[in-house]
Each structure stands twice: as C-alpha cells, then as structure tokens.
Amino acid sequence: MYKVAVVQAAAVPFDADAATRRSEQLIAEVGAAGAELAVFPEAFIGGYPKGTSFGTAIGIRTEPGRAEYERYVGGSVTLDGPEVARLAAASAEHGVHVVMGVIERLGNTLYCTALMISPEGGVVGKHRKLMPTGSERLVWGFGDGSTLDTMDTPGGRVGTVLCWENYMPLLRQAMYAKGVQIYCAPTADDRPTWQSTMQHIAIEGRTFVLSSCQVITRDAFPDDHPVEHAVPGGDTLMRGGSVIIAPSGEVLAGPVFDEETILYAELDMGAKTRSHLDFDAVGHYSRPDVFTLTVNEAPADSVRFVR
Template sequence: MKVAVIQMSPVFLDKKASWQKLKALILEAIGEGASVITWAETLLPGYPVWMGMTDSARWNQPEQKRAYSTYVREAVSLDGPIVTEMREIASEHEIMLMGGILEAGISSVYCTLLTIGFEGEILGRHRKIKTTYDERLIWADGDIEGLRTYDTPEGKIGGLNCWENWIPLARAALHQEGEMIHVAVWPGSYSLTKDITRFMAMEGRSWILSACGVYRGEDFGHLSLDDFPMRDEMLKAGGLYSGGSMIVGPTGEIIAGPLPDYDEGILYADVYKRTVVEERQNFDYSGHYSRPDLLTLTRK
C-alpha cells in the first residue's frame, strides 16, 4: 500500500486558499497511486507560530486578541465545505486522508487530527489531549474520543498530534488497538522530530509517517494589519519551521525524506503489514512481550 506525506506551507490564516493548495497536492499524490495521504498539524489554516515570537502571554493584550479572533474565524467545521470536499475526494478515489486541521468548536478551537476513510466517511477526529506551552492560549484541551485506530489493507493506522507522540501512555493506547502504521503530525522541525520518529518505529515495530509543515516570516505578507497586527514583526522573523517530514520503517530505517530545509513536496513509501509482523517476532510490546497481568493501561 503506497502512502504519501505532504510537506507544505499554508497560506497562513486563510483556510480556503490553504485548502486549495493542499487539495492540489492530494490530487498529485492520488495520481502517484497513494492510498493513505497525510499532512502536518493544524495545516488548515496554519499552526499559531506567532505565539512564540511575539508578546503572546501578556494579559488582555489587544493585538493578541485580534490575531486570536482571526485564527478562530479561519477554523474548519467538520460539516463545512472543506471537509465535505475532502470526503468527496476520499470516496471518489477510495483513499484515506489523515491530517491536521484547526477544528471549530462552539466557541473554542481544537488541534485536531482528522481521519476520513476510504468510503468518504469521517472515521474520527482526535483532538490534542494536552496543548503544549503557549498553545494553551489558543487551543482548548481535547479528549480521548479519537484516540483509536482504523483499518487499512495493510494493518491498523492511528495517529497523534505533535508532543503527544512523546507521551508513552498515548502511544500505548494505540498499540493496544493493534496499530501498525502511525501518523505523527508536527508544525515542522527535523531537529525536534528525527529521534522520536525513529524511536517510535523501533518501539512499536511500526511504520511511522511523520508529517511536518513549513513556516517562514515572509509567508505573513499577505495578511492585513487589521486581521493580524503582528504582521510586520513576523515578516522580519526569517525561517521559523523548516519541515523535516519523513517515513520510517519498522526497524527504524528512514525510508523517505527528510526534504531539504524549507522545501515543499511529497514523500512516498510502500508499507506492508507483513514487515511489521516479521519484526514483531522478537519484540511486540502490546503482544507477546507484554505482561498485562502485571501492568495495564486504563482508559477513562
């Protein structure tokens, strides 16, 4: 089964334009025969990269409030036109889509890993269970409703958002459900992801699809100061997140990627259930190498 990892820069704070860009790459990956296609954390409409670069934590700061309101405006509704079009593409081409969106709630927003199945159905939405550092000023905490796996022809697939991949119990929850292919979505930094990606592959004897974004200061130029008061400050920021997407096999070998820093493109690999089974002969930490009579994971 061919899988694809898309690495791209969003049209920041413009979900419609970002979707058009992402859609073109999805269709390109379909043309190359990909059956499962992934992309980075909250790529639609972008990761809140400005939070670590501006005066984001100051209480009652008007510029931050304005940027936040623009960000919330650009959140993606699960019953809206973008997700509807994703579902149509998945159904028409019999593919699975699994990638990051900023999900619109009633008033709050969530860092969501959305999974759309081969028949175009929404299989699940995994809202990040614990937002990281300054993300807590933007995103609401999620839940474990979407912390599960889904069937593919080459084994069960699951996924986690960014630093959730560093939470052993979150990884274990997916392994308990038989995960063989793992999607890890990030804002984009090879230095941040290279070690944990290979570790997860070796730990789980699993295929790892690590999807990263690309962010540069110059990408903020299209925004108005009314929508994004920190625009000029961000334009001077230079390189922010350089990418680092890769696909890693069950023994920890890098199969595809990483792309050169700040490049956009698509990585491909063929993944096989049989390879996972072979590698789990000597280590299967949710199977024969576990002791559920001594150690168990309990969901709440």
Template sequence: MKAKKFIVGCVQATPSIFNKEKTLDIIYNWIKKAAEQDVKLLVFPESFIPVYPAGLGFGTVVGSRTEEGRDLFKEYWNNSIEAEGKESKKIAEWAKEFGMFISIGVTEKDTVSKSLYCTILYYSPKGELMGKHRKLKPTAAERLIWGEGDGSTLTTFNTELGKIGGLICWENYMPLARMSMYQKGVEIYLAPTADCRDSWNSSMIHIACEGRCYVIGANQLIRKTDYPEHLQKQLAEDRPEILSRGGSVIVSPLGKVLAGPLYNEEGLLTAEVDHDEIIRAKMDFDVIGHYARNDIFEYAAKDQPEIKNQN
C-alpha cells in the same frame, strides 16, 4: 480483505496562512499529485488549516491580554473549520474522487462552546469522515488558542490498509498516549507535528521501533514572509526567518528511514508499506504481546472508543 502492499504519502507544504479557502486549493493540488503516484493514504501536517501559528503571541503575557490579541484570535477562529462543516465535506469528496484515505491536521472550531481544538480528521475513499482525534495537551503557549481533547478521540480505524491511528506533535512524547495506540494494534501510526528539530526525527524512529509499526511524520514549511503582511507585523522579532523547516519522514517498523527527512522545501514523500514487514519486526519485540509483562504492569485509559471498522 487487507491490502498487503501499497504506497503511503506525506505532504510537506505551506498553507495559505489564515486563509482556509486558498488552503483548500493547495490541499486539492497535493491530493492530485499523490494520486498520480498511486498513494493510498495521504497525510498532511498539524493544523494545516489555517496554519500552525508559529511566532504569534496573540497579545498575551502572564496576567494580561490585549485587544489586538483578541482580534487575532477571532481571525484565527474565523479561518478554522468544523469537523463536519463545508470545508471538511470538500476534503471528503476529494478522498472519494481519488480513491484515497486522507488524514489532515486542522484547527477545529466548536460552534457551540466557541473553543478551538488541534485535531486530526480522517477520511475514507468512500467520501466519509471516519472520525477525528483532538490533541490531549496543547504545549506551552498553544494553550492560549487550543482546548484539551479527551480519551474519547484516542481512536484507530480498522481499514483495508490496516489499522490506522496517531497522535499530534508532543502527544507523541506521552508514553501512555502512545500505549493507547499500541493497545489498539496500530499498524500505520500518523504523527503530524510542528517540531522541526533533529530530535523529532529520532522520536519518529523510536516510535516505529517501539510500536513495530510504520510511522508517518508530517510537518509544514513556514517562513516569516509566508504570513500576510498584517500578520508579519505581529511576529516575534527574535524568531528566525524560517519558522518551521519541516522534517517530514516515513519510517519502517524496524526504524529504517524510508523517505526523508525533508528540510527547507516543499515536497511529497512516498514509501511502500508491506504488512509482512510488521510481522517480521514482531519476532523479537511486541510491546502488547510476547514482550509485555501484564503480570507486573497494568494499563488503563478512560473513555476509550471502540476500534472503528472501515472495511
């Protein structure tokens, strides 16, 4: 039976950069804090393991790569995780320990191809990895380090909390990617990101209004001094001291900001989800229902997975 009201949480924090073991300790501490506030769904930012590598160029300009850049990529790869590896299994155990759904952004390594992907991992209170979503289109210089996902991971999960799904960072600017979430009836829309501009907060409000769903946007707090000393030397000199100021936020189905946006500090945002608010919001706009014009517009997405039932 679907829970009508419950608490969701959003973590804005700094990982231990390029150190997956210490970052796991940080993750556990935030899960524990969230459990103390009775959070039933906890969302972490984009690539929290091993970090969104803001300010690093990986020794690359058009037409040229350096040996130092290749070494940096290897270090990043070594501190990334497998979707079903030992680090992921630890997070699944914590989800069960605290009776919580958990979503976390990671850099996922494919041990066969050796490619990396920007991925959301989803865990259930049963201690299971429910599934994952790989970012469809890395943005700009992100393409140096991450491959492209495909339609097979444009997924949502039918849970006791409702239908949960989401997109990563600038995927949320792709109207048809958003539509893939709406077509699946997403009710709690997750948007882990590395975008800390004021305009991102506006996008979160827009998506909540467009999808008539709750939106949880999670970002990291990253300063130059958070990087290990050997990596600080590789940061672009023109970058500001605060590389990501955060901006995490939780928004209601009618676009009301329920928590945040949080800037320039770590924190745990929480808000109550009430499924009745989704119904109330659908009265005058439903992008896949009474406001749709299927006689005019057609929508198709390739290789779509079935909605996974986690009840």
C-alpha cells in the same frame, strides 16, 4: 505493498477556503502518483501561528491580541462545514485515504485536530490533541479520550498522534493496543531531534511511522500578522523534516528540510508481523502482572442535560 505519501508543504494560514483548495490539489497529486494514503502536517488548515503570543502575558490580555485571535478563529473549520465536505469529496474522487491536520472550531473553543478521511466513508475518525504544548494551551482546548480514533485502510490500521503528544508514553501504548499498523505523526517540530523520536516509536511499536511537517516562511502569513518572538530559522518558521520509517527503524524516505515535497514509500505490511518475533509492547513483551494501563474513552462533556 501499500504506497503511502507524506505531504510537506506550506499551509495558507487563516484562510480555510484557500488551504482546503491547496489540500484538494495535493490529494489529487498523491492519487495520480498511485498512493492510497496521504498524511498532511499539523494545523495544515487553519495554520500554526509560530512565534505569536496573541498579545498575552501573565495577567495581561490586549485588544490587538484578541483581534488576532478572532482572525485565527475565522480560519478554522467545523466538522460539518463545507471545507471538510470538500476534503471528503477529494478523498473519494482520487481514492486516497487522508490524515489531515486542521484547527477545529467546536462552539467557542478551538482544537488542534487530525481528521481521518476514507474514500468510502468520509470522516471516519478524528483525534483532538490531548495535551497542547506550552502556549498552544492559550488558543487550543484539550481533547479527551473519546477521540483516540483509528481508521482501517487496505494497507492496515491507521492511528494519529499529534506533535509532542508523541512524548507521552501512555498515549503511545494506547495506540499500540488499538492495533495501529501505520502510525501517523503530524507535527510542527522541525528540529533534527524529532527524527530520533520517530525512529524510537517505529521500533517500540513495531509500526510504520509517517511524520509530516510544514515548510513555511514568514511571508505566507498576512503582512500585519505579529510574530513577536524570534524563531531559530529567522523568516523560515518551519523547515520540514518529514519522514517515513519502517518497523525496523529503517528510514524509507526523508527527512527532507527547507523545501516543499511529497515523500512516497511502498510499505511491506508483512514487515510489521515479522518484527513482532522480537518485540510486542502490548503482548509477549509486556508484564500485565506488574504494569497496566486504563484508558478513559468517555467524552468529557462540561455540561450534561438529563431528563
């Protein structure tokens, strides 16, 4: 059995140091509980500015919106920065593999990224969100196929797909083909319908699915942070709904709404093997004579210097 944890907590928006400190505390708590893998929500470090437009409309930008973007950039992290080093140190100290949602800064562009951190190797993988959804494209760049990374753990191979990327069938197929046994889905989607998607993926991929979403209210953001658009929960910007699901579709823990918590489950990794008697999306239930998928894993660099 392999004990895992899904962290449902509030981020500290726009404050990378404070958010990292909160993450260190939560990793310690998970380690003390005996879990070996912890999955955190999307954009846990950096923040998910739900309801904020950054002063934009078609053909319009405003100086207050640019100033808000500057603050958002200021709360992001770089892969070689001190915050990521601290996460790696916490992982090593407490013996916990970590999937952490961050806002990553690379040059002058932000990415919604999931880091995969090993106690032995530090950052062993990353996944930049391939397809930011809707207005996310205003503030986040597009990932490419070079960051479809996985992480091997004592409990099996871990892969990460962020939020509405989980609605991309070809991306899911690529992750199944990579042999993902523990499928992590950090998200900002707190709707009840998200649970149906997570159960479908568990059954389709015959994987364990671990989905983590924040519970966060308006007062977690700075007082002068604009939330221009009303959200369904009023002052509750995200209400959780984190869940752990078995390859059979059985819900092992959650979903939990409207409170901070850590979900735990003991995974019987043999359940995945047993479930493939019925179905293997990239094996005996596939039809490569009819359907094939080509995945481009080359970095999509915009500038290349050649000598």
